[in-house]
Amino acid sequence: xxxxxxxxxxxxxxxxxxxxxxxxxxxxxxxxxxxxxxxxxxxxxxxxxxxxxxxxxxxxxxxxxxxxxxxxxxxxxxxxxxxxxxxxxxxxxxxxxxxxxxxxxxxxxxxxxxxxxxxxxxxxxxxxxxxxxxxxxxxxxxxxxxxxxxxxxxxxxxxxxxxxxxxxxxxxxxxxxxxxxxxxxxxxxxxxxxxxxxxxxxxxxxxxxxxxxxxxxxxxxxxxxxxxxxxxxxxxxxxxxxxxxxxxxxxxxxxxxxxxxxxxxxxxxxxxxxxxxxxxxxxxxxxxxxxxxxxxxxxxxxxxxxxxxxxxxxxxxxxxxxxxxxxxxxxxxxxxxxxxxxxxxxxxxxxxxxxxxxx
Amino acid sequence: xxxxxxxxxxxxxxxxxxxxxxxxxxxxxxxxxxxxxxxxxxxxxxxxxxxxxxxxxxxxxxxxxxxxxxxxxxxxxxxxxxxxxxxxxxxxxxxxxxxxxxxxxxxxxxxxxxxxxxxxxxxxxxxxxxxxxxxxxxxxxxxxxxxxxxxxxxxxxxxxxxxxxxxxxxxxxxxxxxxxxxxxxxxxxxxxxxxxxxxxxxxxxxxxxxxxxxxxxxxxxxxxxxxxxxxx
Numbered sequence: 001x002x003x004x005x006x007x008x009x010x011x012x013x014x015x016x017x018x019x020x021x022x023x024x025x026x027x028x029x030x031x032x033x034x035x036x037x038x039x040x041x042x043x044x045x046x047x048x049x050x051x052x053x054x055x056x057x058x059x060x061x062x063x064x065x066x067x068x069x070x071x072x073x074x075x076x077x078x079x080x081x082x083x084x085x086x087x088x089x090x091x092x093x094x095x096x097x098x099x100x101x102x103x104x105x106x107x108x109x110x111x112x113x114x115x116x117x118x119x120x121x122x123x124x125x126x127x128x129x130x131x132x133x134x135x136x137x138x139x140x141x142x143x144x145x146x147x148x149x150x151x152x153x154x155x156x157x158x159x160x161x162x163x164x165x166x167x168x169x170x171x172x173x174x175x176x177x178x179x180x181x182x183x184x185x186x187x188x189x190x191x192x193x194x195x196x197x198x199x200x201x202x203x204x205x206x207x208x209x210x211x212x213x214x215x216x217x218x219x220x221x222x223x224x225x226x227x228x229x230x231x232x233x234x235x236x237x238x239x240x241x242x243x244x245x246x247x248x249x250x251x252x253x254x255x256x257x258x259x260x261x262x263x264x265x266x267x268x269x270x271x272x273x274x275x276x277x278x279x280x281x282x283x284x285x286x287x288x289x290x291x292x293x294x295x296x297x298x299x300x301x302x303x304x305x306x307x308x309x310x311x312x313x314x315x316x317x318x319x320x321x322x323x324x325x326x327x328x329x330x331x332x333x334x335x336x337x338x339x340x341x342x343x344x345x346x347x348x349x350x351x352x353x354x355x356x357x358x359x
Numbered sequence: 360x361x362x363x364x365x366x367x368x369x370x371x372x373x374x375x376x377x378x379x380x381x382x383x384x385x386x387x388x389x390x391x392x393x394x395x396x397x398x399x400x401x402x403x404x405x406x407x408x409x410x411x412x413x414x415x416x417x418x419x420x421x422x423x424x425x426x427x428x429x430x431x432x433x434x435x436x437x438x439x440x441x442x443x444x445x446x447x448x449x450x451x452x453x454x455x456x457x458x459x460x461x462x463x464x465x466x467x468x469x470x471x472x473x474x475x476x477x478x479x480x481x482x483x484x485x486x487x488x489x490x491x492x493x494x495x496x497x498x499x500x501x502x503x504x505x506x507x508x509x510x511x512x513x514x515x516x517x518x519x520x521x522x523x524x525x526x527x528x529x530x531x532x533x534x535x536x537x538x539x540x541x542x543x544x545x546x547x548x549x550x551x552x553x554x555x556x557x558x559x560x561x562x563x564x565x566x567x568x569x570x571x572x573x574x575x576x577x578x579x580x581x582x583x584x585x586x587x588x589x590x591x
Contacts, residue, residue: 004525004528005491005492006376006492006524006525006526007492007493008375008376031407032407032408115407116408171407171408175406175407175408176408176589178526179491179525179526179528265588265589265591266586266588268588268591269587269588341586343586344588
């Protein structure tokens with residue numbers, strides 16, 4: 001491990017991707033993640049990698065698809081409207097089972113929206129904007145260190161599951177500075193081994209192996225159904241093995257907040273404000289957004305009076321909070337949107353409103 | 360209260376993430392506390408978040424005039440639209456002005472269009488250095504950064520600001536590491552190390568540690584730019 005340095009989120013994500021063995025980056029500039037293509041354009045050539053600025057996000061994801069089909073560790077990044085343009089590519093990558101790591105440094109929407117932080121890409125990330133029965137595997141860090149530590153895992157999971165993995169980091173995590181310890185670069189031998197572990201990759205048939213075919217078109221319904229059912233087996237396995245979450249003070253809680261990313265950190269300060277007023281709040285912080293940690297909600301004590309989804313969107317995650325709560329508790333929403341970060345006192349006020357207490 | 364022996368216009372440049380904005384905002388507040396007519400000019404068009412204009416209201420309550428982009432309070436606009444009004448504090452010889460330029464050489468490029476103000480005798484150009492930033496943690500790294508800013512802007516740095524920190528994990532040893540780096544830079548560049556920035560909670564310890572160092576100028580800082588929940 002290297003020593004602690006002070007880095008901007010976006011720089012740290014880019015450096016972590018390179019140290020995780022990424023050698024191919026395709027992208028198009030969009031605020032608030034522009035430091036990533038800037039960093040990649042400067043640093044990737046130094047390690048023998050390639051950076052391409054595409055003419056659009058659709059072109060970028062298609063180039064990434066090509067690089068990943070050839071077996072490379074490929075990374076793309078963008079922000080909300082740019083991610084929307086990549087949706088077709090995500091569907092194709094899932095259909096053809098091609099690993100890729102996607103970073104979404106999310107901002108406001110819908111449409112062009114604004115450039116301040118947002119979490120309104122929850123549906124886009126977890127329900128998908130592309131066609132067909134597919135899922136992205138989605139992880140949401142709440143600090144730069146967590147994002148950096150997540151990067152190598154994201155590449156490994158993508159390759160193990162042969163499915164794109166998205167890291168959903170909001171604009172604040174991309175733009176803020178934090179002390180961080182970067183992981184050691186993975187050794188060259190390991191990096192070379194990664195290609196060998198991809199017998200499906202299109203690497204040329206000079207050594208005499210049969211042609212590999214990567215396709216997403218299946219005109220016979222039976223073939224397509226088989227294909228989808230095979231993918232579904234993989235998604236069922238992901239639901240068993242990839243759930244990640246943290247809980248905080250659930251046991252003594254009378255109200256439970258659910259928050260991910262930066263919002264979870266704001267919620268933690270709100271919990272302290274509430275404790276000062278004698279209200280015990282607990283927290284569930286989903287780290288994997290798909291698969292969603294529904295099982296965490298089984299740990300909520302019966303005495304809890306309400307579960308509140310705290311998000312920078314209008315109740316998108318609240319759908320999953322309701323599924324997880326199974327009707328055991330009333331579910332409320334605490335939210336700001338449009339690029340405005342909710343504050344700890346605002347969350348505390350929303351909690352008191354839901355609990356019906358005036359203190 | 361610390362008296363500044365600086366020129367009327369202070370332009371703040373440095374690596375992005377070095378803490379330019381936090382320093383600029385603190386400096387402006389201290390000037391205002393000394394009863395000086397003070398303006399803060401936000402020329403950061405490179406960075407979309409954590410801009411000094413986010414503290415516009417708080418600054419204005421202290422009587423500090425804030426000049427930023429054409430859209431005033433619209434802090435989210437990522438347009439490089441600088442209002443012509445920023446010339447007012449630069450031309451007003453009674454107004455102490457802190458200019459927060461964008462990060463790196465690219466962010467500092469914006470200074471070029473106002474160059475006549477920086478070339479007058481009454482202007483300082485301070486470079487903020489954080490020795491915990493990976494690209495400015497060595498003499499060579501910091502020098503090449505400063506050279507790039509100087510080449511881009513065709514201006515000479517007139518002072519160094521040691522703002523070495525690790526957010527809430529900062530120790531006095533971090534500040535001393537930055538002090539040693541900046542002292543070396545100071546000799547090479549033949550330009551003074553003006554201030555060593557230190558957050559309130561570390562001031563007593565740092566004073567004790569540096570009491571035998573002649574000319575150690577401690578600059579007291581408060582956290583204005585970061586929400587409390589970020590550094591829990």
